[in-house]
Amino acid sequence: MAKFIGIYGGTFDPIHLGHLTAASAVQKEIGLDEVRMVLSANPPHRIAPVLSAEQRFSLLKLVVSEYPSLVADSCEMERSGPSYMVDTLSDFRRKYPNDSLVLVLGMEAFNGLMSWHRWEELIKLTHIVVTDRAGFDNQFEAAVKSYITPFLTKDKSQLKQQTHGKIYCQSVKPLDISATQIRQRIKDKKTVKEMLTSQCLDVINKNSFYR
Secondary structure (H helix, E strand, C coil): CEEEEEEEEEEEEECCCCHHHHHHHHHHHHCCCCCEEEEEECCCCCCCCCHHHHHHHHHHHHHHHHCEEEEEEEEEHCCCCCCCCCHHHHHHHEEECCCCEEEEHHHHHHCCHHHHHHHHHHHHHEEEEEECCCCCCCCCCCCHHHCCCCECCCCHHHHCCCCCCCCCEECCCCCCCCCHHHHHHHHHHCCCCCCCCCHHHHHHHCCCCCC
């Protein structure tokens, strides 16, 4: 039986409740069998993460163990070079040739899609679900809006009926939390207990991460 798999990528430096809330909400609303939380080992579009890939993945694995529908995925740690999503999706497509894949992106990330490596190939490998994010106007930029028109659907059942090729907008209630904010608050010795799971915070404190 074909599976319905979500893919939620991130640097996760560290994994926080904003990530977990968004991924869980999309899983529930779309009816995904699981969401693979893919750690970006060597993110090409931003400065190098503070923690190593191994440290970040250890936190990710610990945290998602409490979420039955979320799975920590280290596939990008197994490749050398920049962690391009098109390569990750190609690997997923080879592994799951008959399954429906859904890449979950926030509106901010989606509006920057055309700067991604081989971005035109993504829709040939996966569906894309675009979520809104707190603090942003959640509107498609003109260039992106022109591109998505042939692929856009308002019928989420099509995501499961087809293996790839559709773009769907899913409204969620994202938390206004960022990893950058968390790291700065820890550095400033301010509380972050409302932004992280207790397990994650315990490990960060124990190892003096981000201080």
